[in-house]
Amino acid sequence: MRRxxxxxxxxxxxxxxxxxxxxxxxxxxxxMVKLDAMENxxxxxxxxxxxxxxxxxxxxxxxxxxxxxxxxxxxxxxxxGIDPRWGILLGNGSDEIIQMLIAGVSGPGCCVLAPAPxxxxxxxxxxxxxVRFEEVALRSDFQLDVPAMREAIRLHRPRLIFLACPxxxxxxxxxxxxxxxxxxxxDALVVIDEAYLAFASRDHTALLDEYPNLLIMRTLSKLGLxxxxxxxxxxxxxxxxxxxxxxxPYNIGTLNQVAAAVALEHFAVLDAQTRLIVSERARxxxxxxxxxxxHCWQSEANFLLVRPHAASARAVHAGMARRGxxxxxxxxxxxxxxxCLRLTIGAPAENDAMLAALDAELASxx
Ligand SMILES: *Cc1c(COP(=O)(O)O)cnc(C)c1O
Numbered sequence: 001m002r003r004x005x006x007x008x009x010x011x012x013x014x015x016x017x018x019x020x021x022x023x024x025x026x027x028x029x030x031x032m033v034k035l036d037a038m039e040n041x042x043x044x045x046x047x048x049x050x051x052x053x054x055x056x057x058x059x060x061x062x063x064x065x066x067x068x069x070x071x072x073x074x075x076x077x078x079x080x081g082i083d084p085r086w087g088i089l090l091g092n093g094s095d096e097i098i099q100m101l102i103a104g105v106s107g108p109g110c111c112v113l114a115p116a117p118x119x120x121x122x123x124x125x126x127x128x129x130x131v132r133f134e135e136v137a138l139r140s141d142f143q144l145d146v147p148a149m150r151e152a153i154r155l156h157r158p159r160l161i162f163l164a165c166p167x168x169x170x171x172x173x174x175x176x177x178x179x180x181x182x183x184x185x186x187d188a189l190v191v192i193d194e195a196y197l198a199f200a201s202r203d204h205t206a207l208l209d210e211y212p213n214l215l216i217m218r219t220l221s222k223l224g225l226x227x228x229x230x231x232x233x234x235x236x237x238x239x240x241x242x243x244x245x246x247x248x249p250y251n252i253g254t255l256n257q258v259a260a261a262v263a264l265e266h267f268a269v270l271d272a273q274t275r276l277i278v279s280e281r282a283r284x285x286x287x288x289x290x291x292x293x294x295h296c297w298q299s300e301a302n303f304l305l306v307r308p309h310a311a312s313a314r315a316v317h318a319g320m321a322r323r324g325x326x327x328x329x330x331x332x333x334x335x336x337x338x339x340c341l342r343l344t345i346g347a348p349a350e351n352d353a354m355l356a357a358l359d360a361e362l363a364s365x366x
Contacts, residue, residue, distance in 0.1 A: 040224035041346040087240030094231035113158035117334035171299030196301035311365040319361040
C-alpha cells in the first residue's frame with residue numbers, strides 16, 4: 001500500500017471549511033508610512049525604553065507567568081477607573097477574548113450576530129469555531145438599523161451579539177437609543193467592543209448597571225501597545241468567572257505583563273500621544289472634508305473613512321503604495337464600503353505624506 005503523504009492526511013483530517021479558507025492576510029509594510037492598521041505611530045520615550053529594559057531583564061523567564069496577571073489587572077483597573085463591582089478578564093488581544101466569548105456560549109444551533117460592516121474578527125472567529133454567524137446591514141448613515149436588528153434577533157435567536165462602538169471601519173458611535181433597543185430586544189449576551197474608546201466622546205460602562213446581559217471589551221492595541229496583544233473584558237463577575245474557566249492558562253506572558261505594567265505606570269505618556277492623534281484627526285478631517293473629490297465621514301476613532309467620487313479606490317490605494325504610503329482599501333468587502341479607503345491617523349509628518357500621496361493620486365486619476 002502506498003504511504004500516505006501529508007497532503008493526504010490533511011485532506012482526510014482537516015475540516016473542509018478550514019481547507020477552503022484563505023489565511024488571514026497582513027500586507028507587507030516594510031519601508032512604508034504604515035497607516036493601514038490603526039496603530040499608534042509613536043515609540044516610547046527613551047527613558048521609558050530604558051526602564052522597560054531593566055524590568056524585562058530581571059523577569060523570571062524560567063517560571064510560568066502569574067496566571068491571574070494580578071499586578072497588571074490591578075493596574076488596568078486603576079488606570080481606566082474600573083468600578084470594583086465589575087470583574088475583569090485579560091486576553092491575548094481582544095481577538096482571544098472574542099474567541100473565549102464565542103467558545104463559551106456556542107453549542108448546537110448557536111448563532112453569533114453583528115452589524116455589517118464591522119470588525120472582521122467577529123465573523124472569522126465564529127467560522128473558525130464552526131459557529132453560525134449572521135450579520136445585519138447598517139443603515140447608509142452607518143447607524144444601527146434597529147427594526148432589522150430586532151427582526152434578525154427574532155429570526156436567528158443569537159446567543160451573542162457584538163457591537164463595536166465606535167465601529168471599525170466606519171468610525172462612528174452607534175446612538176445610545178439604538179444600543180438600548182438592541183440590549184432590550186436581545187435574548188443574548190451583548191458585547192460592546194470599545195477598542196477605540198481613547199479617541200471617542202463616550203463610553204458605555206454606565207449601561208452595565210442597567211443591562212445584566214452586557215459586557216464591555218477593550219484593548220491596549222490602539223493605545224500604543226499593539227505589540228503586547230492585551231485586551232480586557234469587564235462586567236458582572238458572574239459572567240467573567242465563567243469565561244475565565246475556558247481561558248488558556250498563562251495566556252498573558254510574563255514579558256507582556258511586565259511591559260504593560262511599565263507602560264501603564266506612565267500612562268500620561270500614552271494619553272498625550274492619544275490626544276495628539278485626536279487633534280491630528282481633526283486637522284486631516286478638515287483638509288479632506290474640504291476636498292470636493294471625495295467624501296470623508298466624521299470619526300470617533302483613530303482613522304478616517306473616505307470615498308473618492310470619481311477615482312477608483314483600488315487605483316488610489318495602489319498609487320499611494322507606490323508613493324510609499326500604505327492605507328487600507330475596503331472596496332470589494334461590504335457594499336456600504338464600495339470604493340472606500342480607511343486612513344489610519346499617524347504622526348503629523350506621516351499624515352502630511354498621506355495627504356500628499358492621496359492628493360497626487362486623485363489628481364492623476366481625474
Ligand atoms: C483593532 C480592533 C480590536 C483590537 O483587537 P486586538 O486583538 O486587541 O488587537 C478590537 N476590536 C475592534 C473593533 C478593532 O478595530
